[in-house]
Every structure is written in C-alpha cells, then in structure tokens.
Amino acid sequence: MTHPQPFVREGGAGSRVICIHANASTSAQWRGLIDLLLPKYHIVAPDSYGAGKSPDWHSDRIISLRDELALIEPLLTEAKDPVVLVGHSYGAAVALIAALVHPARVRALALYEPTLFSLVDAESPPPNDADGIRNAVQMASMALDRGDQEAAAEAFIDYWMGTGSWKNTPEPRKQSIAASVKNVRRWAHALMSEPTPLATFRQLDIPILYMVGGRSTASAHGVARVLLSTLPQAHLVRFNELGHMGPITNPEAVNAAIEQFLRQI
Numbered sequence: 383m384t385h386p387q388p389f390v391r392e393g394g395a396g397s398r399v400i401c402i403h404a405n406a407s408t409s410a411q412w413r414g415l416i417d418l419l420l421p422k423y424h425i426v427a428p429d430s431y432g433a434g435k436s437p438d439w440h441s442d443r444i445i446s447l448r449d450e451l452a453l454i455e456p457l458l459t460e461a462k463d464p465v466v467l468v469g470h471s472y473g474a475a476v477a478l479i480a481a482l483v484h485p486a487r488v489r490a491l492a493l494y495e496p497t498l499f500s501l502v503d504a505e506s507p508p509p510n511d512a513d514g515i516r517n518a519v520q521m522a523s524m525a526l527d528r529g530d531q532e533a534a535a536e537a538f539i540d541y542w543m544g545t546g547s548w549k550n551t552p553e554p555r556k557q558s559i560a561a562s563v564k565n566v567r568r569w570a571h572a573l574m575s576e577p578t579p580l581a582t583f584r585q586l587d588i589p590i591l592y593m594v595g596g597r598s599t600a601s602a603h604g605v606a607r608v609l610l611s612t613l614p615q616a617h618l619v620r621f622n623e624l625g626h627m628g629p630i631t632n633p634e635a636v637n638a639a640i641e642q643f644l645r646q647i
Contacts, residue, residue, distance in 0.1 A: 388428040388453050389435035394420040398465040399644070400457050402473030405569050406538065406562045407630065410469070414633040418474050418641055421468060428454045430473070439568065447572050452568045455480075461491030466647070470629045471497050471602075475576070481586050482578065490559060490647045491590040492640045494629050495602040500576040501603040511604025512574070515550035520568040521562060535570060536558040542626045544597040544601065580612055587614045591643040593636060596622035617643075 390553055391409045399419060401412040407425035416425045429436035431445065439445050450472075451498035458465055458480060462488055474496035481488040497510040508516070518541035525533035539559065551559065568615035586589050590613050594606050610616050621628055629636045 386437045386438075386440060386453060386641060388457075389493045390429075390449045390457070391416065392425065392426045394422070396423045398426060398457075398461045399462060400454070400465050400467050401425065401478050402454070402467065402469040403427070403430065403433065404471035404627070404630070405471075405565075406535070408558075409632075411630050412468075412519040415468070415640060416480060417636045417639050419644070423472070423644070426457050428457060430454075433562060434517070439565075444571050445568050447476055447481070447576050449570065451480050451483060455484075456623045458484050461487070464493065466490045466644065468492045470494045470625065472573065474643065475573060478583065478586070479576070479578065480536065480603075481588070482582060484583065488588065490589040490591075490643075491586070492593070492643055494593040495595065495626055496600060496605060497573050497602065498576055498578075498605050498609070499574045500578075501580050501608045502601070503574065504580060505608055511600045511607075512560040513634055514599055515570070515601040516574075518542075519566055521531065522566045524566060526625075531564060532556070534566065535563045538563050538566055538628055543631075544625065559620075563574045582606055583609060583612045584614060589643075589647045591619060591640065592616045592618040593619045593621065593628070593639060595624035595626055595628045597624060598626040598628075602626050 386429055389558040403411050405407055409429045412427045419425050430450060437447040467477040467480060474493040475498045477491055478496055481491055500508055502512040518537050521537035522534040610618060621635060623630050
C-alpha cells in the first residue's frame with residue numbers, strides 16, 4: 383500500500399523549520415511566518431489529514447496523534463540536520479509527540495497552546511479544566527448527528543474564539559471550516575486518549591518556546607499548567623490580549639516571537 387503524501391508549502395534555504403497547523407485550519411495559516419523566515423530558513427508547512435489539499439484519513443481505525451505524525455514523518459527524517467518544529471493547538475500536540483518519537487531529529491520546539499487534554503484528565507479525572515472542550519465536542523457531535531455542519535462549526539469555533547465568532551467569520555472561510563469540523567470526534571479522541579504519561583515529556587530536554595494567550599480557554603491553560611511544570615527547558619511567552627487562535631488572528635505578534643526564538647537557539 384502506498385503511504386499517503388501530504389500537500390506541503392515549502393520554500394527558502396537553510397536549517398529546516400516544519401510548521402504544523404491547528405484543527406479547522408490548513409498550512410495556509412503559516413503564510414506570514416513563511417514569508418518572515420524565508421530569508422534564513424527552509425520552511426516546510428504540510429496540510430494534515432483531511433485539511434487543505436492533503437488526503438483524508440484512509441482507515442476505519444480511529445486516528446491517533448502518532449498516525450498524524452506518520453503522515454508528515456518523512457519531512458523530519460529526510461532532513462540533513464535536526465529540525466525545529468512549530469505547532470499550533472492540535473499541531474503543537476503532534477509536534478510534541480514527534481519530538482518524543484524522533485529525539486535525534488528535533489532540536490527545538492515553538493508551540494502555541496498544545497491541546498494534549500489527556501494530560502489534564504490524567505492529573506485529575508473530570509470535572510476538570512478540560513470540561514469546556516468536552517462539552518464543545520459533544521455539542522458539535524450532536525449537531526453533526528442531525529446533519530447540521532454549520533451548527534457543529536459554530537459550537538467548535540465559538541468555544542475557541544468566543545461566542546459570536548462563527549457568525550462573524552467571513553462567508554468564504556465558513557464553508558471549509560464547516561467541512562473540516564466533521565472530524566471533531568476524531569480530533570477529540572486523538573487528544574483525549576493519547577497514552578503518553580506526563581513524566582515522559584521530561585525527556586524533551588531541548589529549547590521549547592511555549593506560547594499562551596491570556597484570553598484563551600481553561601482547557602488550553604490547564605494543559606499549559608501541567609506541561610510547563612514538566613518540560614525542562616520550556617520558556618513561557620504570554621500574549622495577554624490574545625486567545626487560543628492567536629497565530630491566526632494576530633500572526634504578526636506570534637510570528638515575531640517565533641523568529642526571535644529561532645535566532646536565540
């Protein structure tokens with residue numbers, strides 16, 4: 383069986399930086415960062431399963447974060463030197479797993495609010511900080527069951543960006559977001575059932591930029607709380623005025639922090 387190939391945005395020369403996007407998004411979210419980094423780095427930004435121009439998940443088996451990693455794994459292993467991984471939300475969770483699976487291939491991480499909710503549940507069973515995303519997934523799933531993709535997208539987007547955000551989303555973007563949210567159960571399963579124990583992340587003794595939005599959700603802040611206490615070299619940057627979707631809503635500020643981090647490592 384031929385392994386699926388991701389669609390990849392790519393450009394520049396130099397050390398490789400791989401950018402992994404959030405759910406309900408595509409590699410296009412990194413256009414600004416690609417333009418910023420092109421003069422000094424080789425930037426590679428893949429579309430994940432079911433996003434942008436990449437194929438959908440091809441198996442009846444429910445997906446895991448390691449399956450998501452497998453799609454983009456050649457981008458790590460084919461590089462001449464160790465790479466830097468940049469990730470947002472679900473993409474940041476994939477980046478963390480990639481660094482654990484390939485410690486010799488990853489030299490640093492720049493993460494904006496990885497969503498490894500399994501770590502919150504492992505620390506303390508529900509009710510806990512992950513309840514908000516659990517409820518949003520349940521609402522979106524119920525909407526999908528009644529055939530209402532737009533209501534499913536509204537439940538998901540409004541959870542992450544605030545009530546009314548879906549209604550204010552430009553119409554051209556709504557269609558692609560609503561289509562991608564059909565995968566919400568799959569995303570939730572991968573994040574909430576990830577078996578890696580918190581203590582394993584102590585092995586990531588590499589420079590890590592950990593970015594958090596001050597206006598983000600309790601679920602994202604809960605993951606940050608447990609991970610920041612564990613990652614040996616994590617450096618926290620807090621954007622007080624941003625939410626979970628900061629890399630998309632305010633890319634200039636986030637991209638500048640990533641560029642500065644790259645210059646320092």
